[in-house]
Amino acid sequence: MSSRPHPIQRHNTAHDLFLEFHKHRPQSLRKIKEEDESEGHPLANEVPLDFEMFQHVMKTGVIYATSRARVRGFDPEDPEWANMGQGAPETGPLPGAPPRDFHMSIEDALLEYAPVTLCQFDNNVISHSLPSCDTYVMAKGLKELRVKVAEYYNHLYRQGKDSKYTYENVCIVPGGRAGLTRCMAALGSTQVGYFTPDYTAYQQALGLFVRITPSPLLHKNADEALMPSDDFKFQATGRGLGAMLWSNPANPTGMSLEGTELDAYVKIARDLNLALIADEFYSHYYYDGDAVDPVNGGADDDSNWPKTVSSAAYVQDVDIDPVLIVNGLTKNWRCPGFRICWIVAPKPIIEMLGSAGSFLDGGANAPLQKLSLPLMELDFIRRDAWALQREFKKKRDYLLTELARIGIAVKWKPTATFYIWADISSLPCPLNDCLVFLEECVKYKVICVPGVFFDINPRNIRNVRNNKCINFVRFSYGPPMSNLETGVQQIEKMIQYWKNNPESVAMYQKESFGE
Structure with missing residues (x-):
């Protein structure tokens, strides 16, 4: 192997672990690197010379946290581990939810590229698929599923409006990240705004295409x-x-822009001809609605829907307003493994997204698009959303109460999503540092995501010597309640240990980070 210098530096794994544990990168975090390399997860500053034609691909927050847990023996099947870092909801049956039938026979037609305009649908069976369906057509998705997605938005958010979505306003994509990547690929040379903190994967999406100039929007307050x-x-x-590009409801804070303020955002996009790319993957996870739950005496029919929020309600003309909505089965329908999601947008933009999909991802899985159709029946969606909100509100309230009891503050009580943006600043130092907090959590078989991963910084365009997210961690209440109970118990033990055995920052750096 050659010994010449490595010219390629890595691109931000949580700002190079916050500039090498606050010393602003004078030394490497040797112990973490050695442990990760032993697990096959190198964190080296440079690309190995054997593969120097590649760039270093950074870890997202969940992947990094999970890799640290694997060093401590994490096994997702081990009930002693509490994975409160996962970005996925529990997928099993919920009390009061309608049944989901995931059985199907895959017909020959579904083995072709997913058709749109070239095939007919009768009694939920594809009658024929022409082999001439190309990747451009396939990249938009099954027409029948696109029709149902359009009906969903029209029914919930556009009743009484003249302009309605049709299947031509919908593009089916293989997962939310694929949808975001298509949006970025279709944009021209322009600035794309983003907030911090926000979803960790935006960093890669915003930094991948040279035509895009990321532009952070910072709060005055x-x-x-x-x-x-x-x-x-x-x-x-x-x-x-x-x-x-923004998430609404917001990941990781669980807060939601809605009503007159959301209307104003859409109007600003319309007036400025600004493409508003709204990531609405948690739009069913609301806990402050006014409707009465059927189990508490509310009507159990189409007149009584739980609270959901979408930018679609404030669009004037679906083919003129530059609003792109990204959503799918991953979170709201609790089917993350399906990788069936969609983008709703003006027809000309959908055409561009279809073209982008033909060379990026090729389109979503055809059999699973077919299997998704019953999940898009409006009565199923209504009943399932009620069950989801009922159960996840219990988990949210439990976790908020328990975190407060053990001394972890929550700056903003989440009204939506299944995340809590927890403030650990009052914990003993250096446990109040999110990177240290994770390192100690995995010793107690608990996973969370350090806040610095949500302080997204595509292409390292910002100087992050002072990181505003260093005293925050994201806890997920997506897992089952038993997982949360285990996690709280272990975190409480960890905090109590630190209170009884305080340690200086310098000593921790030396003993735990190998400096």
Whole structure:
């Protein structure tokens, strides 16, 4: 192997583990690197010379946290481990939820590229598929599923409006990340705004294409969970944004922009001709609605829907307003393994997204698109959303109560998602550092995600010497209640140990990080 210098530096794994544990990168974190390399997860600063034609591909927050847990023997099947870092909801049956039938026979037609315009559907059976269906057609998805997605948005958010979505406003994609990548690939040379903290995978999406210039929008008031529409308009106008990528409800804070403020965001996008790319993957996870749950005496029919929120409600013309909605079965329908998601947008944009899909991902799995059709029946969605909110609210309230009891604060009580953005600043130092907190958690068989991973910084465009997320961690209450109970018990033991055995930052760096 050659000994010449490695020219390629890695691109930000949580800002190079927050600039090498706050010393602003004077030394490497040897112990973590050695442990990760022994597990096949190198964290070296440079690409090995054997493969120097590749760049270093950074870890997202969940992957990094899981890799640290694997060093300590993490096994997802081991009930002693509490994975409160996972970004997926529990997938099993929920009390009161409608049954889900996941059995099907795969016909020959479904072995072809997923058709759209070239095939007919009768009694939920594809009658014929022409082999001439190409990847462009396939990249948009099954027409029947696209029809149901359009009906879903029209029924929930566009009743009484003249402009309605059709299947031509829908593109089926193989997962949310694929949808975001298609959006980024279809954009021209423009600035794309984003918030911090926000979903960790946005960092790669915003940094992948050279035509895109990432542009962070910063809050004037650090105590705000959401940016007021007036501030958004000021920054979007002044920066000359061509697009805005954001999660609503927000990952990791669980806060939601809705009502007049969400309406204002859509209007700003319309007036500025700014593509508003709304990641709405948690739009069914709301806990503050006014409707009465059927189990508490509310009507159990189409007149009584639980609270959901979408930008679609504020679009004036579905083919003119530059609003792109990314959603799918992953979170709201609790089917992350299906990798069936969609983008809803003006027809001309859907055409561009179909073209992007033909060379990026080729389209979503055809049999699973077919299997998804019963899940898009409106009565199923209504009943399933009620059950989801009922059970996840219990888990949210449990975790909020228990975290407060053991001394972990929550700055913003989440109104949506299944995440809690926990403030650990009051814990003993250096346990109040999110990187240290994770390192200690995995010793107690608990996984969470350090806050620095949500301080996204595509292409390292920002100086992050001072990181505003260092005293935060994200806990997920996506797992079953038993998982949360185990996690809280173990975290409480960890905190108590630290209170009884305080340790200086310098000593921790030396003993635990090998410096």
